Amino acid sequence: MTENPAAPSFDPRAGYDENGVMEPKAYDALLLASFGGPEGQDDVIPFLRNVTRGRGIPDERLEEVAAHYRAHGGVSPINDQNRALKAALEEELSRRNIDLPVYWGNRNWDPYVPETLQQIYDDGHRRALTVTTSAYSGYSSCRQYREDLGVALRETRLEGKLEVDKVRQYFDHPGFVQSFAEGMRDGLRTMLERVDDTSKIHVFFATHSIPDSDAAAAGPRPLAEELTRRTGAEPGETNGADAYSAQHLAVAEILMEVVDEAAGIDWSLVYQSRSGPPSVPWLEPDINDAMEELAQQQDIAGVVVVPLGFVSDHMEVVWDLDTEAKETAEELNLEFVRTPTPGTHQRFVAGLVDMVAERLAQLDERPQRAGMSEFGPWYDVCRPDCCVKTMRDGTQKPTVAAVDSEVGVHA
Numbered sequence: 017m018t019e020n021p022a023a024p025s026f027d028p029r030a031g032y033d034e035n036g037v038m039e040p041k042a043y044d045a046l047l048l049a050s051f052g053g054p055e056g057q058d059d060v061i062p063f064l065r066n067v068t069r070g071r072g073i074p075d076e077r078l079e080e081v082a083a084h085y086r087a088h089g090g091v092s093p094i095n096d097q098n099r100a101l102k103a104a105l106e107e108e109l110s111r112r113n114i115d116l117p118v119y120w121g122n123r124n125w126d127p128y129v130p131e132t133l134q135q136i137y138d139d140g141h142r143r144a145l146t147v148t149t150s151a152y153s154g155y156s157s158c159r160q161y162r163e164d165l166g167v168a169l170r171e172t173r174l175e176g177k178l179e180v181d182k183v184r185q186y187f188d189h190p191g192f193v194q195s196f197a198e199g200m201r202d203g204l205r206t207m208l209e210r211v212d213d214t215s216k217i218h219v220f221f222a223t224h225s226i227p228d229s230d231a232a233a234a235g236p237r238p239l240a241e242e243l244t245r246r247t248g249a250e251p252g253e254t255n256g257a258d259a260y261s262a263q264h265l266a267v268a269e270i271l272m273e274v275v276d277e278a279a280g281i282d283w284s285l286v287y288q289s290r291s292g293p294p295s296v297p298w299l300e301p302d303i304n305d306a307m308e309e310l311a312q313q314q315d316i317a318g319v320v321v322v323p324l325g326f327v328s329d330h331m332e333v334v335w336d337l338d339t340e341a342k343e344t345a346e347e348l349n350l351e352f353v354r355t356p357t358p359g360t361h362q363r364f365v366a367g368l369v370d371m372v373a374e375r376l377a378q379l380d381e382r383p384q385r386a387g388m389s390e391f392g393p394w395y396d397v398c399r400p401d402c403c404v405k406t407m408r409d410g411t412q413k414p415t416v417a418a419v420d421s422e423v424g425v426h427a
């Protein structure tokens with residue numbers, strides 16, 4: 017199915033409405049799609065080559081990143097976290113008497129997405145619903161997953177045989193938000209025991225930096241245009257003027273509101289883990305720079321870091337926050353508390369299963385679509401050109417789960 021991005025027409029046979037809400041279907045498999053990570057020293061460089069495939073990241077940068085993995089025995093914590101999440105999803109599905117087998121496939125390491133799709137098909141399933149370990153809109157966090165699924169369907173020749181849809185981005189789903197809220201409560205209590213003056217505490221909401229151009233392309237075009245207008249930003253200017261940062265700011269605001277311990281405490285959204293050449297602008301400020309500037313400007317004694325952009329404690333959390341940002345705090349004589357990621361928090365897992373259950377035609381009762389911010393609940397089926405990125409050779413990859421998807425539909 018092809019859509020004209022300028023004037024999308026909605027084909028009622030496609031099974032979704034003009035708000036991108038997909039009608040329930042009889043899905044017969046659930047795919048947990050994640051990033052993947054190395055499981056030993058020998059995996060580190062091949063893994064990094066996979067991640068940076070076709071993007072010309074210099075070897076020096078790969079070596080720099082490799083060092084973070086090397087220091088942890090060449091093992092990323094992400095795979096064990098996904099095994100635990102898969103088990104938790106299976107348990108929650110079974111608790112609710114939902115009969116849906118769960119499969120796991122990664123973009124960059126074994127088990128890879130194409131093999132997993134083949135396995136799903138070989139096991140006799142024909143309609144898979146995907147949940148990714150990524151909550152926000154953007155190329156890396158949404159579209160790249162949809163592309164990898166689209167490319168995998170072509171590669172395995174399962175196009176037209178296996179239908180693949182995806183659960184919407186869930187940044188403002190109550191399950192995701194509540195798991196952060198609980199961690200923030202505990203983290204702030206710990207901080208308040210060390211620093212008894214709230215004016216000397218600052219909350220940093222930390223997320224993955226992305227290129228400004230990816231941020232500007234995140235989400236549907238009309239929303240990006242509206243945000244740019246609303247914030248009075250210059251074209252290309254970010255931080256609230258693009259869907260990626262606006263979604264984070266909206267969730268941060270909700271958290272500051274629902275967590276009583278946060279009353280009277282200042283906060284800001286900061287970024288981490290930037291890569292790529294310095295000539296390409298990425299979202300700023302970096303958490304370390306922001307901490308230094310704050311310490312210069314104000315009488316500050318402690319920082320609470322909420323890893324708002326991350327679903328589990330993977331390498332970018334344990335290295336860039338728990339190692340580097342913590343060191344910066346120590347140098348500046350600041351107390352440092354990093355609050356938990358959702359991981360396998362019961363509210364988070366139940367929230368993911370709610371979003372799956374909403375989509376299942378075989379259930380008598382489906383949960384309401386929930387979303388706590390003005391942006392949610394997000395689209396089940398992405399808008400035309402959502403989070404688009406044109407490849408270096410000028411082509412675009414096939415995607416699933418969007419109105420302009422050509423694969424993954426009509427099994």
Ligand SMILES: CC1=C(CCC(=O)O)c2cc3nc(cc4[nH]c(cc5[nH]c(cc1n2)c(C)c5CCC(=O)O)c(CCC(=O)O)c4C)C(CCC(=O)O)=C3C
Binds near residue numbers: 054157329
């Ligand atoms: C938005 C976002 C998420 C969250 C959403 C999602 O989950 O997808 C995410 C997750 C992750 N990113 C991860 C690791 C890496 N990300 C890299 C590179 C990049 N990430 C980017 C963005 C994101 N990344 C971008 C714009 C690049 C630039 C290069 C490119 O255009 O691709 C590189 C290459 C080396 C480097 O340049 O740093 C590595 C090794 C791991 C695994 C950690 C572990 O092993 O525990 C995870 C979960």
Ligand SMILES: [Fe+2]
Binds near residue numbers: 153158235
């Ligand atoms: Fe998207």
